[in-house]
Amino acid sequence: MLPFSRVAIIGLGLIGSSIARAVRAEMPTVRLTGHDASAEAREQVRALGLVDDCTDHAGAAVIDADLVILCVPVGAIGAVAAEIADDLPAGVIVSDVGSSKAGVATAFAEALPGVTVVPAHPVAGTERSGPDAGFATLFKGRWCILTPAADADPMAVERVGEFWRRLGAEIDTMDAQHHDLVLAVTSHLPHLIAYTIVGTASDLEAVTQSEVIKYSAGGFRDFTRIAASDPTMWRDVFLANKDAVLAMLQRFSEDLSALQRAIRWDKGDELFDLFTRTRAIRRSIVEQGQDDAREDFGRSHG
């Protein structure tokens, strides 16, 4: 049996449109409705036929749904939840895909008291955004982390988990605070570093912009891909996950200073030991996901 039969998606950019495409592919009998605040995005969604009914108002999309997924930037989740509150049918489950979770839990609790909420975060994406950028296989073999409140209905959590399993994801469940700490180091800090390094390179006086572009070899190129990620999405993530990001940044700055010292004082052994440890981490990540390894190989040799 399908976990849900009427799914509403609010925000049809990269993640929302990927969910719509994946639902069409994996659960074709599900009725899909959707809404996006951008008239241009709505036009694209209609032209691409991503949902059965793309509505001009968020409330109209959710009125008959049994699952509502908010796929908007984390800073907009509270406002969207408040906007749809009066139109939610009895028994509906509300979820989201936000990249940080503690702030989202508070926003849901304030806007939707008494509504069954199961927050989720598919750990899958690209640097692209908008309805055109999505694809049906985005979640295959990827983790989707659920962060239900301690008193959440276990049946609702199971149904949302089953929904994501049908889209090809593997499910993990954790506390929202712990999620934010883990993702601060595995996703948020790397994005901050990429934004910084690309910004630094473009601000250099002694090296021209055209030299940076012309000689951007593998390493820098990979950073530019990450640094091309959506500005609204990432502004919201850093503001929403401020405490965990600042804690990780502090650790990172200390480790960077230690590296700086090792280089200054010719401590080759220290550098070698660190690089050996980090190479082992990369190898174990690649061993766990053969597809990614091929993708990365293709990217660096393509």
Ligand SMILES: NC(=O)c1ccc[n+]([C@@H]2O[C@H](COP(=O)([O-])OP(=O)(O)OC[C@H]3O[C@@H](n4cnc5c(N)ncnc54)[C@H](O)[C@@H]3O)[C@@H](O)[C@H]2O)c1
């Ligand atoms: N991009 C990624 O790699 C990734 C991965 C996992 C989770 N996420 C999370 O998914 C969410 C969406 O990110 P995305 O990458 O799909 O971004 P996106 O920019 O591609 O899409 C977001 C869409 O939401 C719409 N929107 C914004 N405010 C709205 C509002 N008030 N009402 C209705 N629609 C609104 C925008 O018009 C846009 O079309 C974010 O919370 C993000 O943190 C992103």
Ligand SMILES: O=C(O)C(=O)C[C@]1(C(=O)O)C=C[C@@H](O)C=C1
């Ligand atoms: O591959 C990318 O481009 C991503 O940035 C995806 C990525 C990540 O950091 O891994 C970005 C944000 C998310 O919330 C989940 C996935």
